[in-house]
Amino acid sequence: MSALPMFRLRVRQVDQSCIFDLTGPNGQEISATIKYPEQLTELYQNWQLLYRRRYELQSRARVSSKGGSGTPRSYDWDRELRIAETTLLNEFSHWLGQADLLLIRETIQWEADAAIKQVKHGKTAIPSHVDVLIECSPTTLARFPWESWKLIPKDAPTETVRIARTCTPSIPATYSRFRQGKIRILAILAAAPDLNHSLDQAALLSLAPRAEIKFIRCQEILSTLKRGSHIAELKQQVAKAIADEQGWDIFIFSGHSDEEVITGGKLELAPQVTLSISEIEPQLQIAKEQGLQLAIFNSCSGLHIAESLIRLGLPQVVVMRERIQDEVAHKFLQQFCHSLNGYNDVCTAVLRACQYFAPENISYPSAHLVPSLFRHPDPKLNLFRLEPSSLKRIWQQWRPSRWEAIAISTISVLSLMVPVQELLMDVRYWSQAIYRQTTKQFPATTSPSVTLLQIDQASIDRRGIDAYKIKPMSRAYLGELVERLQQLQVKVIGIDYLLDASTNEDYVLAKAMQSAIQQQTLFVMASWQNDAGQKMRTASTLAKSNLVLHGDVGITGWDIMLPSQIGCQEECPFAYQLALAYQLQKIHPSSQFSGDFMSDLQNRINAQLEAAENTKQIGDLQKQVNLPLGLKSVIDFSLPPQRVFHSQPAWDLLERPLEDAKSKDLRQQVVIIASGGYDQADDNFPMPLAMHHWQSAKKQAGINQEKLQSQILPGGVLHAYTVHHLLTNHNLLQIPTIFFVGVAAIAGKGLQRIIRNQSTARQRRSLALILGATLAYGLGGLQTYVSLAIILPWFLPSVVVWFYLCLVLKRKK
Numbered sequence: 019m020s021a022l023p024m025f026r027l028r029v030r031q032v033d034q035s036c037i038f039d040l041t042g043p044n045g046q047e048i049s050a051t052i053k054y055p056e057q058l059t060e061l062y063q064n065w066q067l068l069y070r071r072r073y074e075l076q077s078r079a080r081v082s083s084k085g086g087s088g089t090p091r092s093y094d095w096d097r098e099l100r101i102a103e104t105t106l107l108n109e110f111s112h113w114l115g116q117a118d119l120l121l122i123r124e125t126i127q128w129e130a131d132a133a134i135k136q137v138k139h140g141k142t143a144i145p146s147h148v149d150v151l152i153e154c155s156p157t158t159l160a161r162f163p164w165e166s167w168k169l170i171p172k173d174a175p176t177e178t179v180r181i182a183r184t185c186t187p188s189i190p191a192t193y194s195r196f197r198q199g200k201i202r203i204l205a206i207l208a209a210a211p212d213l214n215h216s217l218d219q220a221a222l223l224s225l226a227p228r229a230e231i232k233f234i235r236c237q238e239i240l241s242t243l244k245r246g247s248h249i250a251e252l253k254q255q256v257a258k259a260i261a262d263e264q265g266w267d268i269f270i271f272s273g274h275s276d277e278e279v280i281t282g283g284k285l286e287l288a289p290q291v292t293l294s295i296s297e298i299e300p301q302l303q304i305a306k307e308q309g310l311q312l313a314i315f316n317s318c319s320g321l322h323i324a325e326s327l328i329r330l331g332l333p334q335v336v337v338m339r340e341r342i343q344d345e346v347a348h349k350f351l352q353q354f355c356h357s358l359n360g361y362n363d364v365c366t367a368v369l370r371a372c373q374y375f376a377p378e379n380i381s382y383p384s385a386h387l388v389p390s391l392f393r394h395p396d397p398k399l400n401l402f403r404l405e406p407s408s409l410k411r412i413w414q415q416w417r418p419s420r421w422e423a424i425a426i427s428t429i430s431v432l433s434l435m436v437p438v439q440e441l442l443m444d445v446r447y448w449s450q451a452i453y454r455q456t457t458k459q460f461p462a463t464t465s466p467s468v469t470l471l472q473i474d475q476a477s478i479d480r481r482g483i484d485a486y487k488i489k490p491m492s493r494a495y496l497g498e499l500v501e502r503l504q505q506l507q508v509k510v511i512g513i514d515y516l517l518d519a520s521t522n523e524d525y526v527l528a529k530a531m532q533s534a535i536q537q538q539t540l541f542v543m544a545s546w547q548n549d550a551g552q553k554m555r556t557a558s559t560l561a562k563s564n565l566v567l568h569g570d571v572g573i574t575g576w577d578i579m580l581p582s583q584i585g586c587q588e589e590c591p592f593a594y595q596l597a598l599a600y601q602l603q604k605i606h607p608s609s610q611f612s613g614d615f616m617s618d619l620q621n622r623i624n625a626q627l628e629a630a631e632n633t634k635q636i637g638d639l640q641k642q643v644n645l646p647l648g649l650k651s652v653i654d655f656s657l658p659p660q661r662v663f664h665s666q667p668a669w670d671l672l673e674r675p676l677e678d679a680k681s682k683d684l685r686q687q688v689v690i691i692a693s694g695g696y697d698q699a700d701d702n703f704p705m706p707l708a709m710h711h712w713q714s715a716k717k718q719a720g721i722n723q724e725k726l727q728s729q730i731l732p733g734g735v736l737h738a739y740t741v742h743h744l745l746t747n748h749n750l751l752q753i754p755t756i757f758f759v760g761v762a763a764i765a766g767k768g769l770q771r772i773i774r775n776q777s778t779a780r781q782r783r784s785l786a787l788i789l790g791a792t793l794a795y796g797l798g799g800l801q802t803y804v805s806l807a808i809i810l811p812w813f814l815p816s817v818v819v820w821f822y823l824c825l826v827l828k829r830k831k
Contacts, residue, residue, distance in 0.1 A: 023129045024149045024397050026184065027122070031159055040122045043397070048125060052118045061109055062162060065102040066340065069384050072099050073343040099383045107166055114167055126150060126169050130178045147177060149365065151184040151393055160321060161339060163387040165372070176373070180365050182391040183324065189331035191396045192306055201229045201267040201404065204259060208273025209237035209288035217348040218272045218316065221355045228359070228404050229268075234259050236273075236287045249291050256287060261301040265308030267402070272347075275317035282326030285317070295326045306332055311402040312364055314354075316347045324392040333399045334364050335392040346385045349374065361414075363401035365391055416767055425821050426763050433755035433814050440575065442755070442813055443652075448707035450656035453800045455715065460661060467600065467745055468663040469687040470738045471499065474694025477668035487523075489698045491515050493560075495668075497526035499691055502671055504534040506684050509603045512542040512596045514571060514692035514701070514734050518554040528560045540599040541566040544592060553589065569595035573733065576706075578651040578740050578749075593740035600688045600745065648754040653739045655708035656803070657748075658715070663738035667694065688741055692734025701733025748807065755811040762815035766822030774826045785823065792816050 023043040030037045031054055040048040072095040115123075126148060133146040150169065154160035160183070169179040205222055207215045215235075222231055234256060243251050260269065274286035281294035295302075302310070313335045315323055320337025327335045336354075338347070353374045357367035368391045375386035393399075406414060418426060432438050454460060473491065483492050496513065503511055511534070517527075531541060543556040545568040555568050569592030573579060579591035590598070659665065664687070666680075674681050693699035709731060743749065773784045799810040 022147050022149055023133060024151065025126055025129070026151045026153070026395055028153045028155075029159055030155045036159070038119060038122055040125065042125060043129070046125070048122055050118045050122055052113070052116050055109070055113055058106075058109055058113060058162075059158070061102070061106045065099070065106045065384070066161075068095065068099045068102045070341055071095055072383065073341060073346070096380070096383050100377070103377075103384045103387070107163070110162060110166065111168065123169060126179060130170070130174060134174060134178065146175070147365075148179050149393075150179060150181050151395055152181060153184050153186065153395075157321065165369075165390065166387065177366060177369055180369060182365060182393045184393050184395045185325045185328050187331055187394060187396075188329040189303075191331050191333060191394045191399050201225075202264065203229050203231045203268040203270065204234065204262070204266045205231060206234045206256060206259075206269075206271045206273070206285075206287075207236060208271070208286055209235075209240055209291075210273050210286070213273065213344050214348070215272055218351055221348070221352040222270070224352075224355050224359060225404070232259070236291075240288055252287055252291055253293055253297070256293065257298050257301045260298060261304040263308070266305055266310050268312045268314065269305065269310060270314040270316065272316045272351075275315060275320060275323065277319045277322040279322060283320065283323030285315075285323075295323055299330060302327065302330055302332070306330065312336070314351075316342075316351050318342050321390075324390070328392050328394055331394065333394050334402055336364070336368055337390055337392065338388050339390050340388045342388060343382075343385075346375070346382055346388075349382070350385075350389055358404050361404055361406050363403040365393075365401050415771075416764070418763070418767070419825075421825070422763075422767075422822065426759065426818065429814055429818055430756055430759050433759055433811075436575070439755070442811075443576065443752075444707050446809065446812075447655040448711055450800060450803050451658075451708040451711045454656050454804065455711075457804075459804045461657070461746070461748070463661075465683075466661065466663045466742060467686070467688060468738045468741045469684055469689045470663050470665050470734050471503075471668055471671060471689055471691045472665060472694030472732065472734060473499075473668045473691070473696070475696045477694065478696060480669040481672075488696070489700075490517070490519060490521070491693075493517070493521050493523035493527040496691065497523070497528075497530040498672060499668055500527065500530040500534060503684065503689055504530065504537060504539065505676060506681055507537070508684050508687065508689050509538065510540050510542070510596060510600045510688045512544075512569070512592065512688065512690040512737070514544050514592065514690055514737060516544045516546050516554060516571070517556045517560055518546075520557045520559045524557065524559040531561050531566075535561075535565055538603075540603060542569045542592060542595045542599060543567070544571045545569060545589060546571060567595045567599060569593070571701075571733070571737070573701075573736055576653045576655070576736070578653060578743060580651065591740075593737045594744060596688050596690070596737070596741050597744035600741075648756075650752055651743070651749045652752045652809070653736060654743065654748060654750040654807075655706050655739075657739075658712045659709070659735070660716075662742045663735075688745075690734055690737055690741070692737065693732050694734075695730040695732045699732065703731040703733065703736070705729055705731045750803075750807045750809065752809045753811065755814050758811045758815040759818055762818035763822075766819040769819065770822040770826055773823070781826075785827075788819070788823065792819070 025043065026041045028037075028039040028041075030039075034054055034056075035051050036054045038050045038052070042048075130146070130148040133148055152164050154162075154164070164183070165181045167181060169181070170176065203222065203225065205219075207218070219233065225231065236252060236256075239252055239255055240248055260266075271285055276284055276286075278284050278294065281296040284292045284294045286292050311333050313327055313332055315335070315337045318338055318341040321339050324335040324337040338350075342350075350371050353371035354367050357370045358364070362370070368389055372386040372389055375382045377383070377386070393401075405411070473495070478488060481495055483495055487495075496515065496517075500511065500513075535541065541561065543561070543566050545556075546554045547570065548554055555563065556566065568589060570579070570589050571592045578593075580594060581590050664683075668691075671681070676682075693701060695702060769784075769788060773781050776784060795810075796812045796816070799812050802808050802810055
């Protein structure tokens, strides 16, 4: 059933008066009587005469047309016709604008205003149309251009009130379901040498992607028939095609036609071969029962044809009330089919085709007054339209409005901006740290396998290192640290200093490293790729490249730096190399390396992958590579630092006795020698809020140096976190926010569609539930982070959902 408001207006002429009876969509009835002006008939007849003379050449009305008027072609018929049209429309509008019809006009306009407000307030997605069906008696009244009646409210869209014709049917309508898949169209092209059917065919073929079209070309049929029997045979073939058992959705006739009261109108299939509507009533009735929805007569004088077909129970009929020029008929059908292809209903398609012939189009004066749509008065009948595919229909229902598209685009761009990502992640880390501490959900307590040996300002001061030896860091001091670690039998040492340049102290560090390497210590040295793309590695004066591993110390945000592919064909990240070396030394602490150290290490890794009992330790680590689709593993700052690594100042290592228990524990550790946050360090980063929280929890504020460090996050801390995550297989997965923005847009649109038609009270309950669901999703996201190590974005997706809901609330107000 159609949801659009529909009025039915009966106009009857009784003597010198006209009675207007309006029936509204809710059953209301209004009547008015006004005097009929005789000059209106004269003005119409004058307009009709000028119209026919303007278009008498190449018209589609040869069935009963009379000879030409003999008027010279040089006469300016266009000008005279426009004057006659303006005069007729002014008088017609004046007649319908009388005060006696005010209540009828206001009733229709009030309904139109209500329909517009419903759409504006988001109560319905149905276009704001009000349909008025006009039935005129006698036929002389039906000839007037009722479609030009200005019933549209002020400032309303042109198609708010749509006027069509109707009449009282003799047979009820058939409620046929729309055909699944392609519609079926039957096109009868009359044998008329003076008409150019190729243009009509081209217009119909524009529907071919969505329609199965069968052309009955009368000229071709006649060429195959014998003279004498051709008339009956041609009529029989046309009638048989109309009653095809598969049925039709659209029937169209293109050719000559004319009015005839007794037979309901007649069609010229060929010269001297006419077919009346009464002759094919049985076939039309069969076609209607089998789903015929629309009949189009792109021919002249179809008023009686339309009325007879509506009386037969056909849902919709499109006709030309007057004679129609061949070129105008082509243009109408072209515009009509174009509008149908845009998934408009037949009423809108006729209106827009008429708008094409509006008065400003000087080539076709008065052509816009001729086409009419006749509709069956049953309000349960839907207007014919082409149905889009399922996917397209879904898109039409779910596609964002202009403001929705702007909002989604803006939020999507924000979600891709690095500063916004960093800000949101910083707040998320902080909230997760508080959540962990509140719920006491920490990983099982184990002693960290990583020690961060920090050269902080206190270490520099205690050692008395000169300022010019801080950057680059004194090789002699690094050598002392390495020597101390070698004395403690530490097997994996990472030096987070780029030692690419030679200094006069290199021999001290070189000697300490050589001694440690001889005791099977694995060194991972910092490397860096400069702006020119060149790899910067440890100077050869310190250690030969085949005796140490190199790891790229580059860091992107808070990401876990992983190789781009298995096997580290390019240089591995620094922390990844440390974790790999630690696992290898843990499995075979007495391994001997010879020849090309890097090549030999890689061979040992491959050998471990092949050994079933040892695959897991190294194999799992080696398989960790960068993820596709923007997914990435990130550092988990919600874990307190003391659960991730041991932190020890460099001065403490040198001053603490070798026999001390803390010193002895270093033998089983990965030791990273790194800066401790002094001013000249190159790898100082802003401290995340979560780390501030953990510092505050340990009450580490209060000392000036601690306050200074509380504002700085040394790069060594990031490497320590990364090594811990790799060794413990703690993979915190961050899903790109842009994915969830898209999901939130779909969810927001769906919720919007649900609540916009609800009452105010029910909307409030729905919004309260959605608010609770938003908070529950946020809380669930906190727990998912802890339990599944997955970061589900919350803030921007929630903004998207509530933007959609706020649009509904705004329209409601």
